Every structure is written in structure tokens, then in C-alpha cells.
Amino acid sequence: MLLTPAESQALFLSLRVSLVAVGAALPFAVVTAALLANRRFPAKPVVDGLVHLPLVLPPVVIGYLLLLMLGTRAPVGAWLLHTLGIRFVFSWTGAALASAIITFPFQVRAIRLALESIDAGLGEAAETLGAGWFDRFVNLTLPLALPGILAGAITAFAASLGEFGAIITFVSNIPGETRTLPLAIYSALQAPGGEDEALRLSLISIVLALIGVTLAEIADRRVRASLGR
Amino acid sequence: MTATMSVDVYLSHDFAGFSVDAAFSIDSPGITALFGPSGAGKSTIINAIAGLLRPREGRIVINGREVFDSAKNLFVSPRARHAGYVFQDSRLFPHMSVENNLRFGWRRAEQPASETDIAHVVELLGLAPLLARLPARLSGGERGRVALGRALLSSPELLLLDEPLAALDAARKSEILPYLERLRDETRLPMLYVSHSLEEVSRLADNMIVLQSGRIAAQGSVFELMSDLKFALLLGSQPFGSVIDTRVKEHLPNGLTALEFAGGIFLVVKIARSARSRVRVHIRAEDVMLALEEPKAVSANNVLPARIAAVEAQGAAHANIQLACGEVRLVARITQASLARLDLKPGSDVFAIVKSVTVDPQISAV
Numbered sequence: 169m170l171l172t173p174a175e176s177q178a179l180f181l182s183l184r185v186s187l188v189a190v191g192a193a194l195p196f197a198v199v200t201a202a203l204l205a206n207r208r209f210p211a212k213p214v215v216d217g218l219v220h221l222p223l224v225l226p227p228v229v230i231g232y233l234l235l236l237m238l239g240t241r242a243p244v245g246a247w248l249l250h251t252l253g254i255r256f257v258f259s260w261t262g263a264a265l266a267s268a269i270i271t272f273p274f275q276v277r278a279i280r281l282a283l284e285s286i287d288a289g290l291g292e293a294a295e296t297l298g299a300g301w302f303d304r305f306v307n308l309t310l311p312l313a314l315p316g317i318l319a320g321a322i323t324a325f326a327a328s329l330g331e332f333g334a335i336i337t338f339v340s341n342i343p344g345e346t347r348t349l350p351l352a353i354y355s356a357l358q359a360p361g362g363e364d365e366a367l368r369l370s371l372i373s374i375v376l377a378l379i380g381v382t383l384a385e386i387a388d389r390r391v392r393a394s395l396g397r
Numbered sequence: 398m399t400a401t402m403s404v405d406v407y408l409s410h411d412f413a414g415f416s417v418d419a420a421f422s423i424d425s426p427g428i429t430a431l432f433g434p435s436g437a438g439k440s441t442i443i444n445a446i447a448g449l450l451r452p453r454e455g456r457i458v459i460n461g462r463e464v465f466d467s468a469k470n471l472f473v474s475p476r477a478r479h480a481g482y483v484f485q486d487s488r489l490f491p492h493m494s495v496e497n498n499l500r501f502g503w504r505r506a507e508q509p510a511s512e513t514d515i516a517h518v519v520e521l522l523g524l525a526p527l528l529a530r531l532p533a534r535l536s537g538g539e540r541g542r543v544a545l546g547r548a549l550l551s552s553p554e555l556l557l558l559d560e561p562l563a564a565l566d567a568a569r570k571s572e573i574l575p576y577l578e579r580l581r582d583e584t585r586l587p588m589l590y591v592s593h594s595l596e597e598v599s600r601l602a603d604n605m606i607v608l609q610s611g612r613i614a615a616q617g618s619v620f621e622l623m624s625d626l627k628f629a630l631l632l633g634s635q636p637f638g639s640v641i642d643t644r645v646k647e648h649l650p651n652g653l654t655a656l657e658f659a660g661g662i663f664l665v666v667k668i669a670r671s672a673r674s675r676v677r678v679h680i681r682a683e684d685v686m687l688a689l690e691e692p693k694a695v696s697a698n699n700v701l702p703a704r705i706a707a708v709e710a711q712g713a714a715h716a717n718i719q720l721a722c723g724e725v726r727l728v729a730r731i732t733q734a735s736l737a738r739l740d741l742k743p744g745s746d747v748f749a750i751v752k753s754v755t756v757d758p759q760i761s762a763v
Binding site for chain 1: 447448449474475476477478480481482484486488490491492501502505506547548551
């Protein structure tokens with residue numbers, strides 16, 4: 169199946185937005201998950217609630233809130249634009265930011281579960297062998313949580329590929345800049361006689377999803393084998 | 398290696414409905430057993446020494462270095478205590494090969510062991526064929542050996558072993574025991590060995606500390622304590638017997654080996670051990686018969702003249718008897734009926750007929 173330039177543009181934009189969204193959110197997700205796993209502190213319910221908010225809020229609301237905060241005339245957005253030259257609105261980076269926020273809970277949940285399933289006794293053993301907390305985190309916790317981190321990243325990536333509401337509200341629907349696959353399908357359906365185009369784009373989405381699921385399965389098996397499971 | 402090795406422990410700790418209060422010192426290399434039933438406080442003590450548990454009150458000194466003192470609010474973290482810990486569940490890192498597990502503590506040691514030392518530990522514990530494997534591909538006994546090697550290679554000043562054999566079946570146990578004996582005989586490392594198995598303790602330990610409900614009930618050399626009648630009472634119905642340190646005197650042409658000890662000679666079925674080598678033997682109290690006159694025609698190979706040192710009733714029907722055989726103490730368990738019939742009292746001269754002398758098996762190819 170040969171793709172038209174507009175189709176491949178939408179496809180590669182989707183991939184780029186999702187990869188950047190997941191990659192950029194991952195370190196924050198690991199830290200947040202580590203904070204929430206196996207620990208009690210007074211503000212925990214608040215942090216927990218904030219992390220899960222994107223899961224329960226309509227994506228359009230997230231997009232609108234982002235626009236209110238990061239629009240070029242909004243306080244944070246204006247400051248970013250004038251001092252750092254960063255502009256999120258009408259830019260693919262804004263799409264990635266919106267996707268990252270929407271899919272953040274998926275990452276945190278999976279990583280947190282993985283962290284909580286690690287035997288605390290291994291950490292004690294490492295401690296008696298001379299490993300400090302950072303050493304243990306890097307050489308024990310992270311590798312042992314790798315299946316969970318991978319699962320979280322893949323779920324977030326897949327969810328990000330389908331993000332529509334937050335992206336279109338925050339960064340609009342600009343071909344080549346913010347028009348990802350779901351937005352391209354929407355646009356095709358809006359245009360007279362665009363049903364064939366919408367169907368082709370939907371097929372691309374389906375094939376992409378299948379490839380993603382297969383790669384995820386292979387990666388998961390490899391990681392588990394390396395952990396001796 | 399430092400010339401003097403010592404561990405001084407005093408601690409007090411409370412749990413819900415249970416408290417541990419113990420004070421002891423270890424100042425010799427070799428294995429000291431922390432012996433007692435489950436819930437006696439054994440794990441609390443070694444976890445406190447390792448720094449995995451902070452007692453409510455106490456003071457712990459390892460080789461002259463204070464690692465915990467509640468009065469000074471001093472608490473040295475486990476990583477800085479240089480106490481190697483062998484856990485009951487081995488706790489190998491599942492994502493690392495056996496070799497990387499072995500080198501984990503070694504890489505982090507202040508004075509890491511040399512490659513020769515690593516090779517020696519690998520040889521001592523028979524780990525060479527396992528090095529490339531992941532822990533999931535090891536048997537229980539192999540895991541225990543790797544855990545032991547990993548702790549040894551972290552250059553510890555003290556080795557803590559928390560029931561390293563308890564999770565293993567009899568066959569796996571007898572696979573590891575000889576390695577622990579080699580370790581005891583070849584290193585000068587003090588080891589604190591937690592166990593509820595009298596069999597393990599009497600095979601491995603040089604000294605023992607007996608714990609009961611969080612308190613120290615008895616303490617001393619294994620050779621002395623095992624022949625102590627008060628200790629026998631602590632054991633209740635567990636099989637009880639003497640442990641005696643002997644040396645191979647000679648291999649006789651009649652298929653027996655003569656083992657000499659401070660109280661005489663034991664004859665055992667020929668063992669594959671060179672002359673002069675040290676051999677620890679076990680004699681169960683049930684396997685010792687007493688006679689007032691020297692039996693002339695008897696199938697047992699070992700008949701030793703002895704004097705009764707102490708008599709203690711055990712339950713309603715039995716009596717434990719401590720015998721002085723030269724400097725060595727043996728124990729016998731007979732019925733109270735026999736005790737009365739033979740009119741045995743402390744000071745009586747008797748002949749001890751030893752029906753069976755057990756010698757610990759060794760690793761076949763050393």
C-alpha cells in the first residue's frame with residue numbers, strides 16, 4: 169500500500185509526537201512512581217489524584233487548560249516565548265506535551281506496580297553488600313522494574329497515537345505540524361467525498377497498532393528472559 | 398587480616414507481645430551458632446548486627462568499631478558495617494548472572510579481594526560450572542552456595558548466616574554442609590550461624606549461644622554444651638548427644654580407623670581421611686549403654702571406662718547421665734528403672750558401651 173505525501177506526513181508526525189511524548193514523560197513517570205510506591209506521606213492522596221486526573225478528565229478540558237496556561241498571551245506561555253523562545257501552541261511539540269500529560273497516568277501506574285512487586289529483601293541484600301540508595305536504584309530497582317517500565321511506555325505510546333481532543337484544542341489542526349493520524353481522519357471526514365481517505369487512514373492506524381502490539385510482545389519476552397523469568 | 402576479631406553485642410528490642418534481651422561477645426574465629434526454636438529472637442539479633450533492624454536499645458561493636466549505640470544515637474548503615482549476610486532465601490539478584498552476583502559486593506568493597514581470592518572462593522564452593530547462569534536456572538543448593546560466595550567476596554569482617562539450610566531438603570542440605578565445614582576450617586572469618594537444627598549446629602559450630610523466648614539460656618563451646626545435662630533439658634525431646642573433637646590416629650588392617658581423643662580411642666569403620674586430620678564425631682545419648690563390669694563378649698567396638706559426673710531426670714521414665722571419660726564428657730540416656738537397678742550415682746565407675754559413632758561425611762573429591 170503506497171501512501172500519499174499527506175498520509176505519510178500524518179503517519180510520521182503521529183509517530184514522532186508519541187515517541188517524544190512517551191520519552192519525555194518517562195523519567196518523570198519513574199520518579200513519580202518511585203515516590204508513590206511502598207511509601208506513605210501526608211500529601212500522597214493529593215499527588216495520587218493529580219497523577220490520575222488526566223485519566224478521568226475529558227481530553228478537551230486538558231487541551232483547554234494547556235491553552236489557558238501556555239497560550240502566547242497566557243502568563244507561562246508568554247514567559248516561555250520571550251525568555252526561552254519556546255512556543256507550544258500551533259506546534260508539534262505542543263501536541264507531544266498534550267499527549268504526554270494525557271498518557272502520564274498509564275506510565276505511572278505500570279511502573280508503580282512493577283516497583284511494588286520487587287522483593288524488598290533484594291534491596292537489603294544489596295545494602296549489606298555495600299550498595300547505597302542510588303546504586304541500588306540504578307542497578308537493582310530499574311532493571312527489575314524494566315518489564316513494568318516497558319509495559320507502561322508501550323501503553324502510553326499506543327494511547328498517545330489515538331489522542332485527539334487535547335491536541336486539537338491545544339495546538340489546532342495544522343497539516344504537517346499538528347495533524348496526526350486521528351486529526352487527519354477527522355479532517356478527511358469533514359471534507360466532501362473524503363470517506364475513502366478516512367478509510368485508508370484508518371487502515372494505516374490499524375496496521376500501526378498491530379505492528380506495535382507485536383513489537384511490544386517481543387520486547388517484553390526478551391526483557392523477561394534477561395531477568396530469568 | 399586483623400589479629401583480633403571480636404563482636405560485642407548488647408541489645409534490647411520489643412515486638413508486639415515479645416521482647417529480645419541479649420548480650421554476648423564472640424572473640425574467636427570459627428562458627429558461633431545462634432541456636433533456638435523459631436521466634437526465640439535469633440533473626441532479630443543478626444538483623445541488628447547487620448543493621449537491617451534498629452533495636453530500641455543497645456550497643457554493637459564489630460572488631461572494635463562501634464556500629465550501633467543507642468545512648469549516643471549512633472547507627473552505622475548496613476553498607477558500612479562490613480558484615481556479610483547469607484539470607485535463608487539466598488536473595489540472589491535475578492537479573493544478574495552468577496558471576497555478576499558474586500562480584501556485586503566485591504566491586505563495592507573498600508579493599509576488594511584479589512582475582513586469586515575470587516578463584517579460590519569459586520573453587521572452594523564449586524561454583525565454576527555455574528558462573529554464566531542466571532539464578533532462576535540454579536537449584537536450591539546451588540543458590541545457597543552462590544549466596545555464600547557473594548557474601549564472602551564482599552570482604553566482610555564477619556559473616557552472618559540466617560538459617561542458610563532451612564529451606565532445603567535433606568539431599569540439598571548434605572550438599573552444602575561440607576562446603577560450610579571447609580569454609581570454617583579454611584578461613585579465619587568469624588561466623589554467626591542462626592539455626593534451629595541441632596544437627597547442623599553440632600556439625601558446624603565451635604561455640605553456641607542458646608536462645609529461648611528472647612533471652613540467652615546457655616552459652617559455651619559446642620563440645621561442652623552438647624554434653625551438658627542442663628542443655629539436654631532445654632532440648633526437650635530432640636535427639637541429644639555428645640560432640641567430640643578427635644584426630645585420626647591410624648588406619649587398622651581390620652578395616653577400622655582409630656580416632657584418638659582426650660579420653661581414649663574410638664574405633665570406627667574406615668574413613669577416607671589422612672592420619673592426624675581432625676575429625677568431629679557425634680555420639681547420641683541413646684547409643685551409649687552402661688555396664689558396671691567390663692563386658693567381655695560384646696559386639697560393640699567401643700567400650701570406655703568412665704565415671705559418672707552427673708545424673709538428671711528426663712521426663713518421668715528417662716535419666717540423662719553425664720560421664721567423665723578422661724577430660725571428655727559423654728552423655729548417655731537410660732531409663733530410670735535401669736538407673737535404680739544398677740544403683741548409679743555421681744562418682745560411680747562404669748563402662749560406657751558406645752553402640753555407634755557417627756563421623757560427618759566429607760566432600761568426596763577434595
